[in-house]
Amino acid sequence: MDLNFTPEEQAFRAEIRQWVADHLPPDISHKVHNALRLTKDDLQRWARILGQQGWHGWAWPRQFGGPGWNAIQRHLFEEECALAGAPRVVPFGPVMVAPVIMAFGTLEQQRRHLPGIMSGDVWWSQGYSEPGSGSDLASVKTRAERRGDHYLVNGQKTWTTLGQYGDWIFCLVRTDASVKPQAGISFLLIDMKSPGVTVRPIIMLDGEHEVNEVFFDNVEVPLENLVGEENKGWTYAKYLLAHERTNIADVNRAKRELERLKRIAKAEGLLDGAADGGRFRDQVALLEVDIVALEMMVLRVLSAETSGKQSLDVAGLLKIRGSEIQQRYSELLMLAAGPFSTPFIQDAMEAGWQGDHVGAAHCAPLASHYLNYRKTTIYGGSNEVQRNIVAQTVLG
Template sequence: MDLSFTPEEQKFREEIRAWVKENLPKEISHKVHNALELTRDDLQGWARILGKKGWLGYGWPKEFGGPGWTAIQRHLFEEETALAGAPRIVPFGPVMVAPVIMAFGNAEQQKRFLPGIASGEVWWSQGYSEPGSGSDLASVKTKAERKGDKYIVNGQKTWTTLGQYGDWMFNLVRTSNEGKPQTGISFLLLDMKSPGVTVRPIKLLDGGHEVNEVFFDNVEVPAENLIGEENKGWTYAKHLLSHERTNIADVNRAKRELERLKRIARSEGVYDDQRFRDEIAKLEVDIVALEMMVLRVLSAATSGKNSLDVAGLLKIRGSEIQQRYSELMMLAGGPYSLPLIREAMEAGWQGDFPGGNPAFAPLASTFFNMRKTTIYGGSNEVQRNIVAQTVLG
């Protein structure tokens, strides 16, 4: 196993770093480095910049318009963009549904949907979780009934991240109640501007609007929007979830946030406290270990060996690390972590923090928001069972 980068890979890294420095808007980078709220324009603006370069679908093969990078090149791209303060690519289009369309969609669907994803012009949402059907996705109840050349969809999805911005949704729907629950699920692409689609916000504790409920009332979906075969959607969903769980690990964001934690600790004078330094050191060791796990996978892929399917392991460790660094930031900030008045924040109140340092805003809400990471994408308890069965038999 070789964990070092070749001269060619180092040159590639330098090229990515130079391009990002030249093209990433400074105001967006500032927001990301200081955990300030990103608007839709921020997120989609960066997506369009990448799309124009041909890098929004940075993991795509050349045959579908991607750069055709190796696994290591993709890792280096992710690392350099994260450290530079670029927003995370909203994954629902380029990272999640696109690989499903490439693998299981027909040529017409690929021609129709992939260009809008690659350019960043079309915003996709994920229609998986339902009330009572989160980690147990096989129990979804949203129904799609075939009538002629269309499906009639009725039901509800919940926790739809950034669904208020969605143009299209990839949707798990029930098309049969016969046999095992997994065998009656289909994978539909749904235009969110269709009559009968209602998006209702779920307000979080900090007043933010990140997630939504989505209701379907006799929504008509052309049958040509069915991916693959009817009642085979569970297979396609599992393919997609492997991309989601790997994406959740996000080791490169953890490295960036570790540096932010150190800045806050120094600002508040707790960096020299031995016990607090010990906690930072333990976190840093775990981040390095997570990165080594990622590099092991990349090394195996480069050498052509079959690596252990570690999507579940990456999700478990990555999500726990996210919770730990958000908790340590809040502890370091002390009383400055607590107040959150959204209107004041939007008016620039964060300048009242020590030294006008916006890195403190808003630490408590980030801490509470990160509680979700060990639940979504398949709860860590379920992932541990899957890993145990896979590794131990």
């Protein structure tokens, strides 16, 4: 196994780097590098720029309008975008539901939904978790009853990330309660403008409106919005979750945040040879070693995929290690900044509170990110559950 990039791959990297430098708006890059709030306009503006190039679905095959890149090219594209300060593409459309529609949807569903996802014009949300169904996703209770030419949907979803912006939502719904839980689930595409859909904000500890509750009260959903077969949704859900868990690892963002951590630690005098600085420097070094190890794991998977060899399904491993690394760098960032990491008043920050006159231009809002990232070991399937899955896969 050769983990070195070929000259052709290095040339591809250079091409992507130049394109991103030419097209990434500087104001968006500034926000990303300084952890400032990204608005819907920021996220969708970048999505549309990628869409115009045919790269918002950068992992899509050519037959569905994508660039047809191999695994290594996709990795290099993601890395160059992350290091340049591009926002992380909201994954629900291009990374999660699009592959399900490609693999299991009808030709009409593909023609209807894929162009809007690629262009960045249609915002998708995810309707999986419920108040009593998170890691035990097979226990979903949102019901969909067939009524003539439509389903009647009733129930509730929660932790719906950025659902306040959603145009469409893909949902797991219960269509048969008489069989074992996994066998009675279907996969529906629901227009969030439909009568009976209500989105309520969940305000987080840092004051941000990132997640939501979504209620369905006698929502009529056309039968043609069913993906695949009725009661086969668990199969499609697992297919989608493999994409989500690999995406959560996000080694490229970890590399970018490591460099940010080094900048803050240097500005705060924590990388010198003093005793306290030495201990903190050791923690930064340990984090860097783990990020390199995660990158090697990703590259091994990519190498096996490119060569056509079957590799162990490591989506769970990538999710475990990637999420733990995200929590570690968010904690070290906050510790490096000390008291300058604590304010949560976004309006003050955006008005220049963290300016040079208080010596904290490099710090805000680090405690906010630390608190937010406590979720990473829970969503996408809690790490405890993922460890059980990995153990069963390896040990039988």
